[in-house]
Amino acid sequence: MTKDKLGLVFFPAFDWAISPDHPEREERLLYTMDQLMEEGIEDLDQIQMYKPDIAEPKDIERVHFCVPDVKSRLSKSHLVSIGGVIKAFDLYFSGQASKAFALVRPPGHHAHKIVYGDRGFCIANIEAVALEKMRQKYGNLKVAIVDTDCHHGDGTEDIYYNDKDTLFISIHQDGRTLFPGTGYLDDLGGPSAYGYNINIPLPPQTGDSGFLYVLENVIMPILDDFKPDLIINSAGQDNHYSDPLTSMNFSAQGYGRLNKILNPDLAVLEGGYSIEGALPYVNLAIVLAMAGLDFSHIVEPDFNPSKVAQDPKVTAYIKNISREVMYRWKNKEALAKEVFADAKVVRKEKQIYYDTDGILEKQSRYFHRCTSCSGLDIIHSEDDRLTFVKAITIPRDACQACEEKAYEEFSKSKEHFNFVYLQDKKNDKYLSK
Numbered sequence: 001m002t003k004d005k006l007g008l009v010f011f012p013a014f015d016w017a018i019s020p021d022h023p024e025r026e027e028r029l030l031y032t033m034d035q036l037m038e039e040g041i042e043d044l045d046q047i048q049m050y051k052p053d054i055a056e057p058k059d060i061e062r063v064h065f066c067v068p069d070v071k072s073r074l075s076k077s078h079l080v081s082i083g084g085v086i087k088a089f090d091l092y093f094s095g096q097a098s099k100a101f102a103l104v105r106p107p108g109h110h111a112h113k114i115v116y117g118d119r120g121f122c123i124a125n126i127e128a129v130a131l132e133k134m135r136q137k138y139g140n141l142k143v144a145i146v147d148t149d150c151h152h153g154d155g156t157e158d159i160y161y162n163d164k165d166t167l168f169i170s171i172h173q174d175g176r177t178l179f180p181g182t183g184y185l186d187d188l189g190g191p192s193a194y195g196y197n198i199n200i201p202l203p204p205q206t207g208d209s210g211f212l213y214v215l216e217n218v219i220m221p222i223l224d225d226f227k228p229d230l231i232i233n234s235a236g237q238d239n240h241y242s243d244p245l246t247s248m249n250f251s252a253q254g255y256g257r258l259n260k261i262l263n264p265d266l267a268v269l270e271g272g273y274s275i276e277g278a279l280p281y282v283n284l285a286i287v288l289a290m291a292g293l294d295f296s297h298i299v300e301p302d303f304n305p306s307k308v309a310q311d312p313k314v315t316a317y318i319k320n321i322s323r324e325v326m327y328r329w330k331n332k333e334a335l336a337k338e339v340f341a342d343a344k345v346v347r348k349e350k351q352i353y354y355d356t357d358g359i360l361e362k363q364s365r366y367f368h369r370c371t372s373c374s375g376l377d378i379i380h381s382e383d384d385r386l387t388f389v390k391a392i393t394i395p396r397d398a399c400q401a402c403e404e405k406a407y408e409e410f411s412k413s414k415e416h417f418n419f420v421y422l423q424d425k426k427n428d429k430y431l432s433k
């Protein structure tokens with residue numbers, strides 16, 4: 001084991017963008033790279049840089065149902081971005097680094113289980129794909145993903161909604177004021193993992209003190225209770241006061257302190273669109289914090305304390321939300337009994353809008369409850385181009401009966417579905433027809 005070494009995997013995808021003037025564009029990591037070099041991080045003993053791996057379709061099929069298939073949906077840049085996260089996770093698990101940070105793009109936290117196209121600049125959930133590969137390689141892990149992006153991590157929520165070994169906590173600007181419009185307090189998870197999906201919607205103009213309040217009074221106590229083997233920061237830098245897409249007032253110092261306290265084993269870059277004003281400073285502060293180095297000198301050129309000051313009304317609102325979240329966490333078992341009672345199947349209806357590709361998807365998701373395992377998860381989905389999909393997931397802890405039932409479901413006639421998929425997480429298999 002290499003002690004106290006931060007592995008840094010960098011993939012800027014300089015030749016790929018949705019369009020030339022799109023916010024998620026080629027230059028996003030250019031200024032960050034300059035800033036890291038200027039700081040001389042390559043010469044520091046505590047930090048080592050690595051090149052990304054390239055993900056394979058099989059890696060993506062552990063998490064997603066790409067319609068019609070992985071090759072049609074993902075570009076080479078996506079495969080390298082995911083490969084960058086896989087490399088970072090591998091550095092950690094193989095002991096080559098004690099922590100790792102994947103500074104890659106395109107991002108991934110808006111990508112749901114089913115993928116018809118691009119939404120929120122994401123097609124594949126980069127940290128989920130890497131995590132599931134690690135679970136196959138290194139066995140079951142109890143993981144906490146803390147999504148610090150300004151947008152709700154709706155894709156990660158969707159993927160882990162019924163998985164109680166993956167605690168998902170998203171802090172984000174309230175969905176009533178920002179894409180994707182989700183991430184509410186009462187979206188607490190499926191019947192086998194109720195309470196393990198935690199949304200903390202914060203009001204616009206939340207400043208450094210608000211983020212750190214939630215971290216210290218909600219996130220850290222919940223992590224102390226949950227005791228994960230691994231903490232992943234799904235790190236979006238778009239809470240910054242200069243970000244053009246959002247309305248928060250977080251600073252590079254705030255981000256550095258957040259990472260020092262959270263102390264994630266792994267971090268994965270998600271959003272952040274203030275390319276010159278925020279990303280170089282926020283990313284550098286996180287790198288130094290994760291490497292256990294001093295970051296107190298990392299200050300944006302235009303910083304002054306008024307940029308992160310917080311209205312007392314915002315402070316009061318955040319304290320109240322924090323109490324609400326803790327109430328749900330402490331009472332999750334009792335609340336689950338109330339919500340699900342003795343239902344054998346729990347049905348969840350959802351509409352998913354692909355803002356980049358202009359696709360509207362409708363889903364009915366059926367969580368089949370089982371007393372011996374997490375139960376089957378079956379999604380019936382259609383997009384507005386009338387593609388009908390049935391997607392069956394066998395959980396990692398599946399019992400024999402559920403496993404057999406899933407294969408029976410898959411072997412039934414296709415009926416009116418264009419595509420039927422089976423993701424067998426127990427035996428690491430993927431079937432489609």
Ligand SMILES: [Zn+2]
Binds near residue numbers: 236270271272
């Ligand atoms: Zn974002």
Ligand SMILES: [Zn+2]
Binds near residue numbers: 401
């Ligand atoms: Zn079962």
